[in-house]
Amino acid sequence: MLEIARGAARAVITPDGAGLKSYEVAGVPYVETYDDQPPMGSGAVLVPWPNRTAGGKWVLDGVEQQLEVTEPARDNAIHGLVRRVPWTVVEHTGSLVVLEAEAAGPGWPVPLRTTISYALDDHGLTVSHGVHNIGSARTPFGVGTHPYPRAGNSATDETSLSLAATTVLPVDADSMIPTGPAEPVSGDYDFRVARLLEGVKLDTAFGGCEPVDGLVRHVLRGPEGAVELWADPDFKWVQVYTPDDYPGRGRAVAVEPMTCPPDALNSGVDLIWLNPGDSWAGRWGLRPLD
Numbered sequence: 001m002l003e004i005a006r007g008a009a010r011a012v013i014t015p016d017g018a019g020l021k022s023y024e025v026a027g028v029p030y031v032e033t034y035d036d037q038p039p040m041g042s043g044a045v046l047v048p049w050p051n052r053t054a055g056g057k058w059v060l061d062g063v064e065q066q067l068e069v070t071e072p073a074r075d076n077a078i079h080g081l082v083r084r085v086p087w088t089v090v091e092h093t094g095s096l097v098v099l100e101a102e103a104a105g106p107g108w109p110v111p112l113r114t115t116i117s118y119a120l121d122d123h124g125l126t127v128s129h130g131v132h133n134i135g136s137a138r139t140p141f142g143v144g145t146h147p148y149p150r151a152g153n154s155a156t157d158e159t160s161l162s163l164a165a166t167t168v169l170p171v172d173a174d175s176m177i178p179t180g181p182a183e184p185v186s187g188d189y190d191f192r193v194a195r196l197l198e199g200v201k202l203d204t205a206f207g208g209c210e211p212v213d214g215l216v217r218h219v220l221r222g223p224e225g226a227v228e229l230w231a232d233p234d235f236k237w238v239q240v241y242t243p244d245d246y247p248g249r250g251r252a253v254a255v256e257p258m259t260c261p262p263d264a265l266n267s268g269v270d271l272i273w274l275n276p277g278d279s280w281a282g283r284w285g286l287r288p289l290d
Contacts, residue, residue, distance in 0.1 A: 006095040006120035018087040018099045018116050019043030020147055023125050025288055030227045032148035032252050039247050041146040044083040047114045047131065048103045050144025051205065051239060051262035052076040054177045056107060058265035060139065067107030074175050081105055082114060095120040110135035124287035133274040140271035144258035148246065149286060152225015156251035159222035162194040165206030165238055169261050177263050182207045194221065197253060202240045205261050209236050218255050221289070231257040231284035236270055257284045
């Protein structure tokens with residue numbers, strides 16, 4: 001494990017998958033943690049696509065590609081290529097760790113070098129992603145991550161959630177693949193004003209995330225703490241998942257910033273394209289609130 005610290009803040013990152021295992025300030029946790037293997041995608045880095053690709057199939061320059069079907073029960077390729085591979089540590093200082101890996105393999109013909117840095121400062125934890133096209137052809141990609149933020153020591157059902165999202169994506173209940181374009185949020189899917197999570201059941205992709213003062217902002221607030229998950233404007237999407245059985249916690253909530261929606265390799269919605277030799281960078285982070 002790779003630990004970083006600054007003042008009262010501490011974070012732990014896993015070298016396998018480069019995922020965020022824990023983040024706390026003065027002993028107060030702001031993400032769910034775990035003992036051994038990351039459960040339910042906890043902390044995972046999702047490159048070169050987040051969420052699901054139907055049947056693992058997509059087309060690049062007229063050629064059908066077949067990714068490994070890593071969610072066989074739903075016949076999907078899920079969460080990219082790098083969440084279970086060893087990453088190389090590029091730099092590790094007191095408050096910063098930088099790692100890199102290559103995203104390549106069957107069904108992904110143009111290799112990408114991806115980097116991630118975790119940095120602690122006086123305001124919180126900043127996570128910076130980089131993607132570089134090291135292949136010889138133009139390629140699309142998406143980036144996401146899978147944290148389970150928490151409002152300090154507050155119970156999940158006593159926590160309220162607000163999202164920057166203005167749309168929600170309809171999906172097939174069995175495959176979790178989109179059935180149509182995003183629709184304006186309303187009713188049970190409208191979190192533009194904070195709502196208590198008690199009784200809320202979500203495994204839902206929200207879009208149209210609108211920045212405020214230059215950043216997309218999602219907030220969890222409870223009686224024993226609060227945290228903002230912020231992201232650069234490229235993170236136009238967020239998946240929210242509310243399992244009842246997170247190990248050692250029970251009810252938890254994943255708030256997953258994404259640059260594109262589920263099955264974007266087929267729909268083309270909000271994919272980022274890179275020419276050979278070109279790079280992209282984007283950031284998100286966690287900021288404890290009063």
